[in-house]
Amino acid sequence: MLLYIHVPFCRGKCRYCSFVSRPFDMAAVEAYAASLAAEMRLWGRKLEHPKVETVYFGGGTPSLLPPxxxxxxxxxxxxxxxxxxxxEWTFEANPDSALDSQYLESLLKYGVNRLSLGVQSLADDDLRFLGRPHDAGQAVAAYCLARQAGFANISLDFIWGLPGQRESQWLEQLKLAVRMRPEHLSCYGLTVEEGTPLAAEAAAGGLILPGESEQGRMYVHGAEYLEEQGYLQYEVSNFARMGFVSRHNSGYWEGRDYLGLGPAAVSTLRGVRFENPGEQADWAARVRRGTVGQGGEALTDGQKAREMVMLSLRTAKGLPLRAYRKATGRDFIKDNEALITALRQNGLIRLSSGHLRLTKNGFLVSNVILERLAY
Incomplete structure (x- = not known):
């Protein structure tokens, strides 16, 4: 089983962020810690102290949690x-809140062995545009401190496709990242999420993103560069050196059971999906009543099949055709014969070793492909 823990606190809301988070304040953290400990005890009893293969503290900004x-x-x-x-125990951190070597060393002592740093860019202008609470110098300093503390598995997050950004600028960002020698890189294209300041700016006509062809070159050539440098692309947005693939995230894409704790955390256990309330007070009340996990949705065979296709085609391994037939009783290739033929002719998809895989160009338009496939 995978275990995810959502920490909802942030120093401020980044301009692109639509995740559930709230301003940091010590009284709220005190209440959160008490409720989270109670939720851990509740699930420990309910699931009889289950075996956990990966732990992931995400947010929000977990590194704002005080000692x-x-x-x-x-x-x-x-x-x-x-x-x-x-x-595998991952802890997300923003660079500005990961500049304390004693704090980083304490994480290692507790058992955390993978640090995910939200760098997003190594250019100060980009960071100001995104509304990040740190600058490029702090990002590099946090990375160096984490290394000195003893972290041997560090992932860096980056965002590409920013207004005015060109392919050459994105490749320069990747070159700077590679020089730091992290074990893992997550590179996400900027998306304008509803309800964010960027969405308001876009609606007012003040946000002009790079064109499709420019974004396509950023994505494909960026991925090729990282693979040349020893970072294998194992998912649409994720690259890792040999032996450092994120086991936690891979578990999601493989359809493994996962338990989510904290406000807005989602869980899927034994074919049932449920979600905690997003508001901290509502989540805490449900924890007090012992009703977290109740009222979930049992996934239908159709939902499971759709998720199998959507999640596996995000990965370099692709869709295992025999497993799909076993789960559904259907032949995926026959069901989509005309579309798959067209996609193969256009270099967007390939068949090998019993798997259907998207190419790098296919990853770039994966959402469109997934919308058209029958499953």
Missing amino acids: WALSRLMPELRRQFDLDAAV
């Missing part, structure tokens, strides 16, 4: 869940 909160939560997590001896 006293970690001292309560980390031991409780170990008491309530049976952590695999080879557990």
